[in-house]
Amino acid sequence: MDIEVSSSNMGFLECFSSPTRVRIIELLGERPMNIKSLSEALDIKSPIVTRHIHMLEEAGIVRSESVAGKRGMQKLCYLHLSQATLLFKGAPRQEDRSRYFVSLPVGTYASCEVKPTCGLASAHGMIGMCDDPRYFADPEHVHARVIWFGSGYVEYRIPNYMVNNEKPDSLEISLEICSETPCNVNHLPSDIVFSVNGTEVGTWTYPGDFGGARGIYTPAWWYKNIHYGLMKTIRITRQGSFIDGVKVSDVTIDGLSLSYDKEILFRIACSATAKNCGGVTLFGKNFGNYNQDIEVTLRCL
Template identity: 85%
Template sequence: MEIEVCSENLKFLECFSSPTRVRIIELLGAEAMNIKSLSEALDIKSPIVTRHIHMLEQAGIVRSEIVAGKRGKQKICHLDLSQATLRFRKHAVATERSRYFVSLPVGAYSSYEVKPTCGIASANNMIGMCDDPRYFADPEHVHARVLWFGIGYVEYRIPNYMVNNEKPDTLEVSLEICSETPCTVDHLPTDIVFSMNGTEIGTWTYPGNFGNDRGIYTPAWWYKNIHHGLMKTIRITQHGSFIDGVKVSGVTISDLALSYDKEILFRISCSATARNCGGVTLFGKGFGNYNQDIEVTLRCL
């Protein structure tokens, strides 16, 4: 992640003006901790720790989630940023000519190969039967708002509206995603691979299921114990591929060989041979904590 030293980024820069916040970053760099544990380690009161955590959350350095504890709920804090580079001089930036945006429903996949546990559901009900991959071919799959699978992939055809004389500069995809966790398992990490046009651009490891709290938009009829995921942003630029601002590979947008007359293939997969094979769950509009589908933006020069 690259941060420009300017007044617009004061929230991020101010996080390092406090020895307490720097110490919190050190502690969370070793392991996730709740507010009480941080309070004890820092020898300061919990409300003060909470204020520091809030500031770090606003800067995108720390993320937190509410989970069930022995005595009610507790807030677990994670270090969400592994590295950052400060930029003191502005780069010369080429002028953006065009920007193309499309929102793809999670059920609008063009191909798939999945193994149980698996299933798809619309905003109102299940589509077919659980754990039967045949229903991924049901014509009703285009109405799916949530889908999940243990092993395999789904692939989407992203429409490409570039004109002949445009040069692709940045391709960005945002989506809500987590593992596919059987009802009897509380924590299961998973290695999820993202590919574009047949080129693997990076792997993100979901840390484990902490989506037991009902999602803001998850309908009341939903019975599975996964209610929401995490919002992830995948960005492919002229300098490499990034997930939430962290570089995951050297694959550039030029490597994707985007052509104005061809759609873009976007694949989400979890392999049986992955170190952490915990499957995939995708949330669209009407499910999870973010009322959106798979959103794609292509910027051109």
């Protein structure tokens, strides 16, 4: 999202003038929370938290929805905006660039090589048997809404809709992900590597320090301990490659060999020889805490 630095966008810009609102953004970046949980984490009263949330919602940074809780309905808050670029005078506006968006279900990988423990499940039940990599080749894998593996990789074919006179400016990929290990095992991190067109753009280490709370969208039939992950955004620009706004490598968009007549290959891997080999779990719609698939945005000049 591009934000012009001007008086017309003061509502957005003022969101970052408060340490409390910045802390709310940090907390919601880790997981969705209700007003009571935010109040306890911030050590301030709920009505004050509600006012801050309202301001963040008005700016499009946070979204919320009413969900059933133990004592009736509760307001659950999510971090809606993964990143924003401030545009000063003379900077190109987002609407001046072509934008191509595609959403890929986690089960629609084009190739894979996985080792147990591993498995796949749709929104309604398991696909094949657990810990048998052969089922990753089952035609039903395209219906998977959650997949996991102890080591190896899955690779997706991203359609490329550029025309031949366009030049790629940035590639953004967001997804919900964690290690393969159950989320209530606090000491098992995982080094997860992201690659585009055969070029490694960055490594993110899942910290392995989350409790075993049930995912918001995880279906009732699900019986395993892997309930939810973290929303991560990989962005490759002319300045380098970033994960959640933090630079992780010097690989730029020009180094990915993107061409209008070729698809884009996106690989997610965890090596058996990695320092932290905790595996990978990917959550799509109907699973986890974020009701989305792998979302890809390609912007061109």
